[in-house]
Structures are given as structure tokens and as C-alpha cells.
Amino acid sequence: MKKVLTLSLGLALLAASASAQTATKTVKINGYGGTDQTLVNDLINRFVKPQMAKDGVTVVYQPLQGDYNKALTTLLAANTAGDVMYLPGETVDGFVATGKILPLNGLVSTTPFIKSLNTAFTRNGKLYAIAKDFNTLTLVYNKDLFDEAGVAYPNNNDTWTSLATKLRTLKQKLGNDYYGTCLQPNFDRFGAFAYATGWQQFGANGKTNLADPRFAEAFNWYTGLAKDKVGVQPSELSAGWNGDCLKSGKVAVAIEGGWIVNFLRDNAPNLKYGTALLPKNDKTGKRGNFLYTVGWAINSGTKNRAAAVKVLNILTSPQVQEYVLQQGLAIPSRSSLTNSAYFKKADPGAQNAKLVFDGADDGYVRAFTFGPKGPDWAKPINEALAAVLSGQKSAADALKKAQADMTTFQSR
Numbered sequence: 092m093k094k095v096l097t098l099s100l101g102l103a104l105l106a107a108s109a110s111a112q113t114a115t116k117t118v119k120i121n122g123y124g125g126t127d128q129t130l131v132n133d134l135i136n137r138f139v140k141p142q143m144a145k146d147g148v149t150v151v152y153q154p155l156q157g158d159y160n161k162a163l164t165t166l167l168a169a170n171t172a173g174d175v176m177y178l179p180g181e182t183v184d185g186f187v188a189t190g191k192i193l194p195l196n197g198l199v200s201t202t203p204f205i206k207s208l209n210t211a212f213t214r215n216g217k218l219y220a221i222a223k224d225f226n227t228l229t230l231v232y233n234k235d236l237f238d239e240a241g242v243a244y245p246n247n248n249d250t251w252t253s254l255a256t257k258l259r260t261l262k263q264k265l266g267n268d269y270y271g272t273c274l275q276p277n278f279d280r281f282g283a284f285a286y287a288t289g290w291q292q293f294g295a296n297g298k299t300n301l302a303d304p305r306f307a308e309a310f311n312w313y314t315g316l317a318k319d320k321v322g323v324q325p326s327e328l329s330a331g332w333n334g335d336c337l338k339s340g341k342v343a344v345a346i347e348g349g350w351i352v353n354f355l356r357d358n359a360p361n362l363k364y365g366t367a368l369l370p371k372n373d374k375t376g377k378r379g380n381f382l383y384t385v386g387w388a389i390n391s392g393t394k395n396r397a398a399a400v401k402v403l404n405i406l407t408s409p410q411v412q413e414y415v416l417q418q419g420l421a422i423p424s425r426s427s428l429t430n431s432a433y434f435k436k437a438d439p440g441a442q443n444a445k446l447v448f449d450g451a452d453d454g455y456v457r458a459f460t461f462g463p464k465g466p467d468w469a470k471p472i473n474e475a476l477a478a479v480l481s482g483q484k485s486a487a488d489a490l491k492k493a494q495a496d497m498t499t500f501q502s503r
Contacts, residue, residue, distance in 0.1 A: 121173035124156035178388035211458035220386025224421035226348035227450030273336035276477035286379030471496035
């Protein structure tokens with residue numbers, strides 16, 4: 092009898108211990124601070140916590156304020172990062188190199204998601220994140236300026252040549268106080284045009300070739316728009332970015348992502364605008380584009396792997412992604428959303444969102460990333476663009492210096 096009581100007491104203690112461990116299991120999520128944390132907290136409260144509570148798992152969101160990449164690097168190094176976390180597409184290489192990001196192969200299904208987004212987070216055959224949402228570039232145009240000039244709106248069939256002709260004609264008709272477009276002297280806008288030619292950011296040897304004729308073709312077209320002031324830098328209009336340019340009412344076209352929609356809603360509510368896909372390169376017949384994306388990743392050191400995988404799957408589920416899309420805050424990553432009723436709405440914001448979505452797999456689309464050496468990779472290109480757009484250098488001289496600087500940078 093004594094043995095029976097002892098065994099029963101032992102089993103009861105084990106059960107109680109297991110129950111206590113389950114009840115106290117916590118999955119911590121790291122993501123952006125600022126305005127992003129309101130949305131993520133809402134998603135976690137609506138969709139994640141109720142499901143995980145059934146498994147006795149508590150979910151906590153810990154936003155990282157300030158420089159997210161720097162903060163996450165510190166937490167990963169100290170082994171105090173979250174179980175699930177944002178993985179920015181532009182810095183994925185650096186984080187993968189730490190070995191702190193868990194490969195997801197065999198743990199999650201990539202089938203439901205846009206293929207180019209899966210590629211953006213894949214290195215050497217290993218998938219390190221599922222894209223939570225993304226953006227691409229489009230042409231956002233001021234309808235009133237095109238109407239006043241009697242010029243046809245930009246459309247999805249435009250080539251580099253036909254778009255440039257429209258912008259030059261508009262400039263000629265409206266006069267010196269108006270401009271075709273703003274040209275940011277940065278790879279983060281120009282690079283999409285370089286990709287349209289078939290140019291590759293990194294060769295098989297890992298090096299960047301700015302002397303490639305395809306790169307020069309894009310560089311010459313982009314900077315060529317500055318001739319006769321058809322294209323101007325935002326700073327020339329006392330603007331901080333292309334959205335500011337469009338807001339001024341003096342610029343016909345802005346090359347931007349879907350984030351411009353809320354900006355125009357809040358800062359230029361009377362502006363009548365439309366959206367078109369980026370123009371196609373005349374030679375390749377393809378358009379280029381960037382994928383600006385952030386994925387959900389898992390800490391390789393997590394002690395709650397199964398729970399973390401379940402949380403990731405909930406955060407990328409059809410219900411969550413449809414909710415995000417309906418809020419008009421981001422473009423989620425599931426291919427099936429192309430049939431969403433939201434994309435069929437007539438308002439310009441929804442139409443912009445549809446073309447941002449379509450841009451993810453139309454033409455030569457590449458993840459916005461700087462490679463293993465980080466953001467300094469783009470400096471030689473940015474300096475060359477600024478030098479030509481400001482009239483300080485010829486395109487040929489600027490490209491020659493850029494290649495020399497790039498070679499030095501990549502040899503360090």
C-alpha cells in the first residue's frame with residue numbers, strides 16, 4: 092500500500108511539474124518599435140495569443156527601439172534575443188553569417204508564398220525567414236499635370252523611351268516651374284533600372300561590375316533625365332524625398348513604394364493620382380524592381396522551437412495576411428492574395444497596392460540588399476549618381492571612379 096501511495100505521489104508531482112513548465116513557457120518576439128509595434132501588438136492579441144494559450148504558451152512582443160539591426164545584433168550575441176524575430180531583407184546576409192538564425196527547411200511550407208520573396212531569404216539552399224510583407228517600386232503620377240499638358244498618363248506598357256518622351260513633352264508644355272520626375276541619387280531607386288537591363292549586383296566571384304555596359308545603359312538613362320531639368324533631385328525643390336516632390340504639385344511622377352499612399356492621404360489629400368508599373372527596358376522588354384521586405388525568422392538558440400514555429404505559422408497565416416491587407420498598411424506575401432477583393436477596389440490606394448503586389452514577380456525582381464559587407468556597398472554608386480545629377484562629373488568619369496572605389500571596397 093505504501094508503494095502504491097509513493098508511486099501515485101511521484102506521478103502527481105511529475106504531472107504537476109510538467110504542467111507548471113508548460114504553463115510558464117513563453118515565446119518572445121522581437122520586431123520594430125515606433126508605429127510598427129501597434130500593428131504587431133494588435134496581430135498578436137487578435138490571432139497569436141488565443142491560439143498559443145490553448146497550448147499553455149505565453150507570447151510576449153518586445154519591440155526594439157532605434158537601430159533595429161544594431162539592437163538585434165547585440166541581443167543575438169548575448170543570447171538574449173527573442174524566439175521569433177523580424178529579419179530585414181537588406182541585412183539578411185550579416186545575420187545568417189552569425190549562425191544565430193534557424194534554417195526553416197522542413198519546418199515550414201514555402202509553397203503559399205511568392206517565390207521571389209522566398210528567394211530573398213534563401214542562402215545556399217537554406218531558407219531563413221518567411222516574408223511577412225513587402226513593397227516594390229511603382230510610378231505614382233499626378234493626373235492633373237498630365238491632363239493640363241495634354242499628355243497620356245504613364246501605363247504598364249511604357250518603355251524607358253516612351254516614358255521619357257511623355258515626361259519631356261509634359262515639361263515642354265507646362266514650362267520651367269514643372270518637372271517630369273524627381274531622381275534620388277541612390278541605388279535604392281536607380282538600382283531597379285539597372286536590373287531591368289539584366290545586370291547582376293554580384294558576379295560569380297562575388298564582385299560588382301559597374302563597368303558592365305548594361306549598368307552604364309541604366310546609369311545613362313536615369314541621369315539623362317536630368318538634362319533640361321526633366322528630372323531633378325528632391326533637394327533642388329527643398330524636398331526630402333520623392334513623396335515630397337509629388338506633394339508639391341510641380342512634379343509629374345514619383346518612383347516610390349506603397350508607403351507613399353498614406354503620406355499623400357495625410358499631406359496632399361486633394362492630389363489626384365494614379366499608379367503604373369515601372370517602365371520596361373527597350374532592349375530586354377523587362378522591367379526591373381526591388382523587393383523591400385522583412386521576414387519572420389526563428390532564433391537558432393530558442394528553447395521553444397516547436398512553439399516558435401507555430402507562432403511563425405500563425406503570423407504568416409491567411410487570416411493574418413488578409414487582415415493586414417485590409418488595413419491598407421502593408422502588402423502581405425501569400426500568392427493567393429492576388430484574388431483579394433481589396434485589390435479590386437476603385438480607390439487609388441488599393442490600385443497602388445495591387446500594382447505593388449504585381450511588381451513582385453514581373454521582370455527582373457531582386458531583393459533590396461547590400462550583400463555581406465553591408466550598406467557601404469552602395470556608396471560608390473550613390474556618389475556617382477549625385478556627381479552626375481548635380482553636373483559635377485560626366486557619366487563616364489563618374490562610373491570610372493565608382494568602379495575604382497567599388498574595387499577598393501570589396502578588396503578590404
